[in-house]
Amino acid sequence: MALIVHKYGGTSMGSVERILNVAKRVTKWQKAGHQVVVVPSAMSGETNRLLSLAKEITADADPRELDQIASTGEQVSSGLLALALQAQGTAAISYAGWQVVIKTDSAHTKARIQGIEKDKVLQDLANGKVVVITGFQGVDELGNITTLGRGGSDTSAVAIAAALGAHECLIYTDVDGVYTTDPRICDEARRLEKITFEEMMEMASLGSKVLQIRSVEFAGKYRVQTRVLSSLTDPMIPLDVEMNSGTLITFEEENNMEAAVISGIAFARDEAKITVLGVPDRPGIAYQILGPIADAMIDVDMIIQNQSVDGKTDFTFTVPRSDYQRALDILKSKVQTHIAARDMMGDPKVSKVSVVGVGMRSHVGIASKMFRTLSEEGINIQMISTSEIKISVLIDEKYMELAVRSLHKAFELEQRP
């Protein structure tokens, strides 16, 4: 017997019929002897419906009131799921975030979980109940309802699993796992049976949309074994098959015997690059350039500053393509004259491609293999940035698919390690 947390997304909760299917699946787990906590999202479309009503009233809505409104979607789906479980003969109770209590800070619409009281939930589980807890939300110390931001139900599920000391957190979704790269770009993409948290962090932040990045942080920090798997299978699929499906996000140490050198190829298509030329090479210059960009809430990703020549250097960084023009305008109006830069140039049609893998820590030659592969395809590398477990390159957008496919092949990702 183990304590298991299930999380179901909005699509899985999208209709009464689907909610009844979720109840069947959860009941199957409980009948097999497990204690189950379920974290549902709002029924698909509901959060948007609620926020649209708010937007019809005012474009500039008070975030506290938005949270009061938006948090009801999960309260409804949780109550409906509890009813569906009861209709299957499975004892169940639903709790909103404030009832658990899931404590957060007061950053409305993007709050962070600070703690979870577990006594009531553990007692219900001990009494044979399935406990349904609203995803996406909590309550601050003043009793205001907060929400965690889009995709926050993943974070709720992992945080609840951590607080309860769950054996595993199952994230049911409409894909059947994490792939070596996007199958829409590369036919040979293969589902990974396992991936480490660190790799998943890099994959998620580089554009794999399977899990909210913060939930992966949480899973890593609190060592919650997390599995991404499909909610589209028959709910009565045998438990031992389901338990081994999807992709397990786990810990490197436990996994290193069979770890591949490279786990996947991630990419971000819609990047843009800006270079400030002839910048005086003095302390504080990076802040003077990037401060106004950050103030405008523009995310800066890669940053490169070359060795200076004659006290001048070139400073290059990337931003999301949708923020390119705004970033350029800010630099021209607020920065260029101020720092006495010689000139500025930019390219809004660049993409980032990354190879990710914990194995590269102990294997040399990954970078050179990556650069050689791109070179053989005639793809010019515009920028390079590296971390312990990934190497990212910035290239012309038109070569992105080619780069992903050739790297996937070069690192033999279509084969199991």
Place this chain on the structure above:
Amino acid sequence: MALIVHKYGGTSMGSVERILNVAKRVTKWQKAGHQVVVVPSAMSGETNRLLSLAKEITADADPRELDQIASTGEQVSSGLLALALQAQGTAAISYAGWQVVIKTDSAHTKARIQGIEKDKVLQDLANGKVVVITGFQGVDELGNITTLGRGGSDTSAVAIAAALGAHECLIYTDVDGVYTTDPRICDEARRLEKITFEEMMEMASLGSKVLQIRSVEFAGKYRVQTRVLSSLTDPMIPLDVEMNSGTLITFEEENNMEAAVISGIAFARDEAKITVLGVPDRPGIAYQILGPIADAMIDVDMIIQNQSVDGKTDFTFTVPRSDYQRALDILKSKVQTHIAARDMMGDPKVSKVSVVGVGMRSHVGIASKMFRTLSEEGINIQMISTSEIKISVLIDEKYMELAVRSLHKAFELEQRP
């Protein structure tokens, strides 16, 4: 400057446009120097939508989960109203019942308010905010969400007004007040400017659907001056006009100088009558007959037991027509043989007509005037029951409209007192 509670029903909150109108009306009151607490119902149709989802899942739903689900309707409308007020430049904050806190017992779907914490609300008001509080709901001592039953938002508003010591509780609705009788039956029905709580209790329980009966009880018990008025007027109608519109439900003592003898004619069309004949006249017999009826959750209204002759008596009572057959079946299967009653008879086509008025306490001759009027119209009286401020008669259903109209005329209700 006064503290005023406004309550708006589902129709008044039925669309974004109507919510904006409510915000205009509330803002007008606040700008005139009043402190305003607003208690909205869910947007019209929303509670039914939520309960239908639950019903699709199971016909036999857990009341606790129904409350978790149904209570979200008011949370959404309250948040939207707070946003609409803010969009008018009016500082506002919304609270769910558990945030206030509105404490209730644990009788899910029909809970009773036990107490309201007022400090937070009074502080917000002192800080110049309009406070929006969800109607219809509270929280029990274990932290479970409860609802007060249909129409419970009226009770919420009056209870909040009582707790805050509000000057007046304004119940905005889609009628413009309380009438001497139903205008659909009697053309000459007249809107009452004032009515006492006791009269309103009788009028409400006898079929006037303007206010939930429990809200009137609350208003009377805690001496909350309550006004029923229309939300369909232009929101920018001058405040002094609005303040004197509708019907004020007030205290007899303050009102007795101009009190009419009779305030209105109430009626209940769909009644049924059952007589148990030849019942032994011994202690406990009434309980033996009505106990099984009450156990089946059937409401018994009028009860008459005649003087016994030879140790036997006849026992007559009325039930809602929809429960007539069920009540008869219960009596036949569980009661008749057991108590050795001679026979049973019934009539499912009877109606109750009542004259209501605090003035009848100090005026003789009301009953005889009522009986004479009905007699002159050839209407036979089947049962009579009286209270301090009302006289009810049971008559054949086909005479109901005639009885209402002739009594309205006989007591000159078309004229102001």
